[in-house]
Amino acid sequence: MTEPTLTVRFFARLREELDTDSLSLPANDGQTVNDLLTQLASRGGRWAQLKGDQPVMVAVNQAMAKPATAVKAGDEVAFFPPVTGG
Amino acid sequence: MTEPTLTVRFFARLREELDTDSLSLPANDGQTVNDLLTQLASRGGRWAQLKGDQPVMVAVNQAMAKPATAVKAGDEVAFFPPVTGG
Amino acid sequence: MISVQTGDFDTGAEYAALRASGSGTGAIATFTGLVRDSGDLSGVTGLFLEHYPGMTEAVIQGLIDEASRRWDVRDARVIHRVGRLALSDQIVFVGVCSAHRGxxxxxxxxxxxxxxTSAPFWKKEMTSDGEHWVEQKASDRERTQAWSSD
Amino acid sequence: MISVQTGDFDTGAEYAALRASGSGTGAIATFTGLVRDSGDLSGVTGLFLEHYPGMTEAVIQGLIDEASRRWDVRDARVIHRVGRLALSDQIVFVGVCSAHRGxxxxxxxxxxxxxxTSAPFWKKEMTSDGEHWVEQKASDRERTQAWSSD
Incomplete structure (x- = not known):
């Protein structure tokens, strides 16, 4: 049996600074966006900024979400800086 | 010597109802817009509306004016309904 | 640029002229008014527009000058048609370019x-039942007054 | 109509499409944003724009839907470019037609x-000294919040 996973995507400054477009991570029961952030920040180096002072926005399945939002296998979770279009 | 005059113009509904584009009237010392309105309204019939219930706007030399505005020989005085462009 | 004219206008050409105002321009806002099928009356088939030549242009220039004192205005263009207009015809164009969108x-x-509420234009509506001069709307006066309290 | 595209757009064609919305349309308002020579930095020579495909279009559709609930909106068209843009290039177009100008x-x-403040686009400014990601402005957040208290 394949281990259940979720996809994490990064955009803009975060994508560049982490040098990562997307990751596949194991999906655990009861996991939240905040759990993902803590897990990724613990990689250290530039990853620490995910729990740093700069605001990090999150979308789950392409809808804006919050640290407390639950995530599950198959979800697409995206982290990005505040948007600056227009 | 020619008698000093001023020009009175009418626009839109007033122009149509008075059947008059413009008039030349004698210019008197110390005359105001209100004096002109009284004088014209005294012609009776449809002219009475110049002192009636419907608002009448006035411009003197193409700038918005008031009943108390003084008028003199050579002036262009225009009477018209509230504007409805755009 | 201010024009009061009987002929139609090309909003694309107006936009291009605004865009040519230089590399400091970041925002172009335009408004176009069209002849609508229901005005004061329903079943409107056309309009007739009259103006006060000379005074109209001066009043519009005064409005552009006032806007330029209150906001960053790099260029402004206003066109207003007069005479007979048919349903869906363009009546008025206002275009402004600025550094900033606000x-x-x-x-x-x-x-x-x-x-x-201040430029001397008057509009007559044509319907199948006849024609009538449009009355100024209280809502239009209120919209204009709202700008005074800024 | 919503489009996120690398290519340029023709505001004249967008205006024509809005104007074709029928004889009840009396008002067309448009906004176009252009690349300006001074953004966060001065001496900007170009932009790079990134977006989140799929989510971006969904967010914009949500904004059009919200606008349509709050105001009389007969048609709305939004175009946003992504990728590399040069000085004075068109970035974004928003056009709305309605019965009424307000x-x-x-x-x-x-x-x-x-x-x-809500569509996932990110802008990087290019200057002769290098490039940097633009920071979201407090003034933009305030402008958006102001619409909530209507």
Whole structure:
């Protein structure tokens, strides 16, 4: 049996600074966006900024979400800086 | 010597109802817009509306004016309904 | 640029002229008014528009000058048609370019609102039952007054 | 109509499409954003724009839907470019047509303001000294929040 996973995507400054477009991570029961952030920040180096002072926005399945939002296998979770279009 | 005059113009509904584009009237010392309105309204019939219930706007030399505005020989005085462009 | 004219206008050409205002322009707001099938009356088939030549242009220039004092306005263009207009015809164009979008929107809507209550134009509506001169709307006066309390 | 595209757009064609919305349309408001020579930095020579495909279009559709609930919106068209853009290039177009000018202006500026703070686009400025990601402005957040208290 394949281990259940979720996809994490990064955009803009975060994508560049982490040098990562997307990751596949194991999906655990009861996991939240905040759990993902803590897990990724613990990689250290530039990853620490995910729990740093700069605001990090999150979308789950392409809808804006919050640290407390639950995530599950198959979800697409995206982290990005505040948007600056227009 | 020619008698000093001023020009009175009418626009839109007033122009149509008075059947008059413009008039030349004698210019008197110390005359105001209100004096002109009284004088014209005294012609009776449809002219009475110049002192009636419907608002009448006035411009003197193409700038918005008031009943108390003084008028003199050579002036262009225009009477018209509230504007409805755009 | 201010024009009062009987002929139609090309909003694309107006936009291009605004865009040519230089590399400091970041925002272009435009408004176009069209002849609608229901005005004061329903079943409107056309309009007749009259103006006060000379005074009209001076009033519009005054509105552009006031907008330019209140907001960053790099260029403004106003066109207003007069004479007979058919359903869906273009009546009026107001275009403003600015460094910033807030200024472009504010100046464009201020000029348009103020034009409706202060520029000497008068509109007559044609319907199948006859024609009548349009009455000035209280809502238009209120929109213009709202700009005074800014 | 919503389009996120690398290519340029023709505001004249967008205007024509809005104008074709029928004889009840009396007002068309448009906004176009251009690449300006001074953004966060001065001496900007170009931009790079990134977006989140799929989510971006869904967010913009949500803004048009919200505008349509709040105001009379007969049609709305939004185009946003991504990729590399040069100075004075067109970035974004928002066009709204309505029966009434107040609704057209309000819906157009609401969509534009809300797009800036909620649609997932990110802008990088190029200058002769290098490039940097633009920071979101407090003034943009405030403009969007102002629409909530209407």
């Amino acid at each position: 200024d472009a929107f504010a100046a464009c809507s201020f000029i348009m609102d103020a034009l409706k | 609704d057209a202006f309000a819906a157009c500026s609401f969509i534009m303001d809300a797009l800036k």
